[in-house]
Amino acid sequence: MPTTTARSAPGATVLTTGERDVLRALGCGLGDAEIAAALALPDHVVAELVVRVLGKLGLRDRAAAIVHAFDCGLVVPGRGPRGQVAAREPGGGRRTGAVPGPPLRVSVLGPLRTSLAGRPVDAGPVRQQAVLVALALSGGRSVSPRRLLADVWGEEAPDGNVVPVYVYRLRKSLRLGECRDAVIRRDRYGYGLARGVAEVDAACLDDLDTRSGAAERAGELAEAVRLCGRALGLFRGEPLAGLPGPLAEAQRLRLTRRRAALAQRKAECELRLGRHAEAVAGLSSLALDEPLNEPVAATLMHALRRCGRRAEALAVFDRVRLRLADDLGVAPGEVLWQARRAALRGDGPATGRAGEYRPGTGRAGEYRPGTGRAGEGRA
16 A cells, blocks of 8 residues: 655645646546646646645655645545546636546647547638637637638638538547537527637636736735746647648737746746846747847846846847847837846846736737837937
8 A cells, every 4th residue: 555754634735736736536546647737737747836836735646646636635535546636617616527528629829729529620621620710719609601701811811612611620630529519519690619618728818817817916826826827738739731722820829928928927926026147048049049029128127137147138238229120120119128228227127018918808918019108329
């Protein structure tokens, strides 16, 4: 019988909500892949959480975690090893069951991935994939064939009934049992995914974004950092990489900007918590991806200054100033000049907010280069 060094029920109280979910899943005997599917988390995030749970509780291995989950009452004996894991709904609620979540999963935060009942599904050629993405991102609303043509083909829309053909092929690929129309429905307004049949990672991202913004406004900075980290962990690369059409391009831009704004929110909360080194690490990577994003550069400058790296902070300003001049023909805006003055003086605000969040929505907003410029030629 495996043993544990932390068998008392209060032991689970040192865990965050996400870590308790992982401990419960371990107690149900689930492997990493099953936990990732149950909790809608990337595999690498699950692996990190497992290590953290074992470390916090002083547990030797997964077998000890199973015993501890029973000891803490997270898993009830006698109900089977796989029936107790609680999975999160996209909106933050919970559901229970051996096969958690909707049968269809669509992941757009990277190259398109589609799975049905836990098995990968080939969604067909790229235009057909783009049709599925248009339905998945419609928010449950029906999409007319004309709208699908405009979203997927733009001005290159072909003649004939290509949309019904692609929908027919998708229905065959995504068939649930014997019901051909179980996944994609048809009504008088157009096509749409059947209610409750699909989980889309972009919807999970929206939920985590909103919750992290609410936590930040409530002053719960550690929780905001955790939620931002979970949201950022959903990304697997460039959103919708390789997919054609106006909708895919617009969503790619929107989700890329969302990723940058979430990373900045996370870093700003880390700065306010005094975690300057962590903020520098995240912002340095983000600045490479967003070389013209002045709020990101300004926040990085403040983080470097707080770490005593003033020369590096000033070097960030010079690098961004040159890129703005070469690529856009503009000078830095006021937010970047403020960060420079703070670096020169060695004082100033801890963060470089510049209205990068849309007030009242709880959502990380978008920064558009070339707007709000000020202070050309200032020292």
